[in-house]
Amino acid sequence: MSSVKKNLKKAESLAKFQIALNIVPHIASLTGSQLGGSPFVPKSLDFARDTAGEILPLFCQINFANMPAILGFPKSGLFQMFVSGGELDEAVNEAVVFRYLKAEQLLEESRDMSAYKTQAPWMLVDSTVKSITGVKKDYKIRSKHTIGGRPNFVQEKVYEDHVNFLQFDSEDGIMVGENGIMHVFVTNEDLEELNFDNAEFHFDCC
Template identity: 25%
Template sequence: MIELPSELESYRSQLEDSEKDFIKITTEKVEKSSPTESKIGGYPFLPKGFAYPKDKDGTPLEFLAQINFLDVPQNDIYPKNGIIQFFISFDDLYGADLDYETLQEGYRVIYHENIEKEVETNFDFLDSLRENGLSPLSHKNILKMSFQKASEYVSATDYQFENYFGKSIYDFFEKFEEEDEMVEFYYENIDKSGHKLGGYANFTQDDPRAFSETLNKDYELLFQLDSNEDVEDICWGDVGIGNFFIKREDLINRKFSKVIFTWDCG
């Protein structure tokens, strides 16, 4: 049971009602990785003959990360096998569509159900693009992922905060005499940012699901990749957060063509 300041104790039930399971992702730097490993950076699993994803102008995309579901603890949400991959552009928006369209023209989410295939090993073109293109990753690093089941309470910036506390975080904490201290406590002790599958999304600004008709409240967090500049050399713009969202029905049916990618920074 989390210890709360006396000012927040009367809201314990709302907080505990918001508890949700997610998959926590931790990383370690490695020199090499196999094609099918769960990782951030490096080179992707790519079956021979499978076209490398490109943007609408024909430029290959940056390989951001991939998750082999065999590495993920048993759960009732995600596929039990196969690899999901996340690709983004090398431009100044990393390929994000500010209208939150599902076209995936500047980014791509690909799911390989069958990974028992001969793989591509030549990625010289990617090395060349990485020399000059913009990316949240440092290409000297390959980060191997590990996964652990965990639970969390609603994050301060997820639109669902208002569902449990009746007000947005900005309005909710205004009632406290020590407003700044209460906000700081929530961010430091309750908010769980970082890399994750599922759970509550984190933002450096506002949750776009609260006001976008396209990226609406039917979308839930699929994958979050946070900035960690000091340890992992990951940095979205000015220490931001990258998020991929999917509708629950599409996740159940293993359809990833309408996943929406967003990122923001302070």
């Protein structure tokens, strides 16, 4: 069996369940799951920055300890996605940074956040901070915002041999282009290692 077919088979097996994400009124928590706002940054790490060295605003952070467990996905730790607050351009991948903080890193003291200025990323309609909760569902129940499951697309399908790690649709204060959908795709191997250095950010819209 070719490596592509093996990857497709593994991606399919991991897509049998999804965590359907709900956007709800914000409950303040330093390491909680949220859209926008201030991230948790342990004292041992610098802020996430773009290629020009500018501090990137937080799009979302997801605490997996507070999410339902699904096959192949983390059961703890904090995933963070930082996106440029400017307009989307051809260098979109230079303006998106992913971080995964292990459970033990969440016990560290937070760094001084006085230098951090919250700025709404281009995908958020406003800068209101919102909390994120999750419910485990079968992939056949198509959800708008998900961890795992089968990805939804507006146009052509891409990265079919990758795992659909995260998906946000244009709803609940999120707007991706013109009513589009955004995804974070990872390979099976990188997901097993909780390595997001090679994660692919993708969006398509009408």
